Amino acid sequence: MASRRAPLPLLAIVASLCGAAVSQESKFTNSISRSCSTTGNYTDGSQFKKNLEQLLSTLSSAASSNDWFNTSTVGTGPDKVFGLIMCYADSNTTQCLNCLALAPAGITTVCPGSREVYALYDACVLRYSDTHFFGDVVTYDIDDSVMFWTLFQEATEIDTMVQARSRLMEELTKKAGDLPPRLNYYSLPYKDPLLGTDVISGLAQCTRDLAPSECNRCISVYTRRASILFPNNSGGSIKGYNCYLRYKLGALNITMPPQRTPPTPMPRITDSERLPPSTPPTPPSIFICLFVWRRRNRNKIFEDGDVFDDELAMEDDFEQGTGPKRFRYRDLASATYNFSDERKLGEGGFGSVYRGFLTEQNLEVAIKRVSKGSKQGKKEYISEVRIISRLRHRNLVQLIGWCHAGGELLLVYELMSNGSLxxxxxxxxxxxxxxxxxxxxxxxxxxxxxxxxxxxxxxxxxxxxxxxxxxxxxxxxxxxxxxxxxxxxxxxxxxxxxxxxxxxxxxxxxxxxxxxxxxxxxxxxxxxxxxxxxxxxxxxxxxxxx
CATH class of the missing domain: 1.10.510.10 (Transferase(Phosphotransferase) domain 1)
Structure with missing residues (x-):
């Protein structure tokens, strides 16, 4: 039988792609500093190894949905494994994702059999152990940290830079441990004519398992050493297994955890504004009014006939609770600050998508607003509601709700925080x-x-x-x-x-x-x-x- 060979062009493409991937992934799989225990090592097939593999396989995905930080445990007794992973706040989303995915996957290769490991990477820190370490500081000794200083030229006016840096370090130390994310970013006005900068910026960050006092103490040690390690440098950073300090002349790009700020609630109607009581309506009159109102609204919204034959039946099903929630227009307008440009996530051929916050559900969502007057957009709206609302699968975007009122067609989806592929x-x-x-x-x-x-x-x-x-x-x-x-x-x-x-x-x-x-x-x-x-x-x- 003749052997099967892959076409040479295909092999060339795969080889080039693999080469590019290796060069990109190496900085996430190769730690810049690590400590691997050498006593009491686990063996292949042991329960500890099974627990460790389970921990490392879930640690990164849990951190991705928890503002880039997670602590977790797997197992019981002497085979129990404790793990922690965190991204540095000055890493962008893709760098953090790479580190979260690749650091746990490669650490057991460089520390085979170790039951306790500390590892620092360019974008994240990873720790695991067979003993409880959450809330404990590894050491305040600066020798157990990795020190960096930038290769930028010295500041033009060293004395004024040192004074500005001292004020910056004081501000960073004050609040780093007091804020829930154990993260403080601060900047002060400072002009360097040669470097062309207007501010001096700094970042102090601790792993979120530390108590506020321990975080402040750790950052204090680092800020005192910064003036010794970087006497004249225009920037520098110190990384440890519990805390991180960085400063530079100019702005820092910080990836802060998203803050959910509910929009201002709609004004309520006071008792004095309510209509006076009248004679209670009879059941037949209620039914007739409701029937006429719904028919008029349907004819108004779908007056051009661009609907499927069963659209009205579909709407009945939704209102009876068998589909996504029907929202009021004013609630969705409030959730998006009246569809302001600041809340816009993107724009397509038949409408725009906005980021919204539903106060009642305490939920961030994406709201698609179909362009007015677009017949194709109206057809797509109906198709979305008619089809995707009935589908349930983990790999399909969930339709949370819908709204058509006042000539507006709105679809409410679960928010995809990392956007499109x-x-x-x-x-x-x-x-x-x-x-x-x-x-x-x-x-x-x-x-x-x-x-x-x-x-x-x-x-x-x-x-x-x-x-x-x-x-x-x-x-x-x-x-x-x-x-x-x-x-x-x-x-x-x-x-x-x-x-x-x-x-x-x-x-x-x-x-x-x-x-x-x-x-x-x-x-x-x-x-x-x-x-x-x-x-x-x-x-x-x-x-x-x-």
Whole structure:
């Protein structure tokens, strides 16, 4: 039998991608400082090793959904494992994600058999042990920290810089432990004509398991040593296993945990403003008024006839509680500060998406506002409510609610804090690690399997592309935007419809014949797989080209 060989061009592509990934991942798998215990090591197959593997496999995902910090335990008795991981606040989201994913995966290779490990990385710190250490400071000895000083030139006026730095350090030390995230960022006016800076900035951060007094004490030690370690430098940082101190001339880019600020509540109607009591209405009159009111509203909203035949029945089902919640327009307007530009997350062909906060549910959401007067947008709104509201799968974006009132069409979704996949694929400086790409592909495949085979009807998505693949706080895949989706019976052949989708991702046969099928979605899925692997958008022929 002839041996099967991969095509040489494919091997070349894979090799180049792997080389790029290795160079990017090495800075997250290679610690800048570590301490590995050498006594009482665990062995292969031991219960401690099983507990450790379970801890490391869940530690990073839990931190991703907990503002980049997590402590956890697995097991009982002498085989119990305690773990901690935290990102540094001056790391961007992608750097933090890489460190959270790759540091736990590689630490057992560099510390084989160790029951107690401390490891510092460029973007995060990782610790685990067989004894309880939460709240304990490893040491205040500066020799057990990693010290950095920037290679920038000295400050122009050293004396004034030192004075400004001293004031900065005092402010950092005062409040670092008092704030719940054990994080304090501060800046002071300071002009350096040669470096062209207007401020001097600093960051003090502790692992959140420390008590406020222990955090302040640790930062105090570091601030006293900063003037010795960096006498004339325009910036420097000290990293330890419990705390982190950094300063520089100029602004620091800080990734602060998101603050949920509920919008100002709507004014309530006072007793004096209420209508006076009148004769109680009879049940028949209530029924007639309700019937007339609902008919008038339906005719007003869907007056152009761009609805499916069962739209009115669908609305009845929703109002009886079998679908997502129907929201009032004023509640959604309040949640988005009246749809202000500051709350806008993005804009598409048929509307804009806003970040909102629902006070009653204490929930952050994404609210899609369909463009007024857009017939296609109205069709997509109906399709979304009609289809996605009935679907339940971990890899599909959840529709929380809907609203149509006063000419407005609004859809309320769960908030995807890491946005869409396309925003993470094309930044050379922040390449997604292979482990995350692999999980994204598995999640997307699971969503398509559910849509095509496992639900009661076959759902044809018709617009699979990276911008419709959303990522939650732990970078789990959520397929969204069902505005072009269609329902067909299982086993039915290709479905003839109007041409819809995005150039570059559309099935060529569908573009020619106008007939879409499960295979059309799979073709789009394959294009997305190539884009995930290569980081390159699909080529689209311009007019006149073949």
């Amino acid at each position: 396309d925003t993470h694929l094309h930044d050379v400086g922040n390449i997604l690690p292979w482990s995350v790409r692999y999980e994204v592909i598995l999640g997307l495949g699971s969503a398509l399997l559910y849509l095509h085979q496992e639900w009661e009807q076959c759902v044809l998505h018709r617009d699979i592309k990276p911008s419709n693949i959303m990522l939650d706080a732990s970078f789990s895949t959520k397929l969204g935007d069902f505005g072009l989706a269609r329902l067909v019976n299982h086993g039915q052949g290709p479905y003839t419809t109007c041409l819809a989708g995005t150039m570059g991702y559309m099935d060529p046969e569908c573009m020619v014949t106008g007939r879409t099928s499960v295979e059309s979605d799979i073709y789009s899925f394959g294009v997305v797989l190539l884009e995930i692997a290569c980081g390159r958008r699909p080529a689209v022929a311009r007019e006149g080209e073949e």
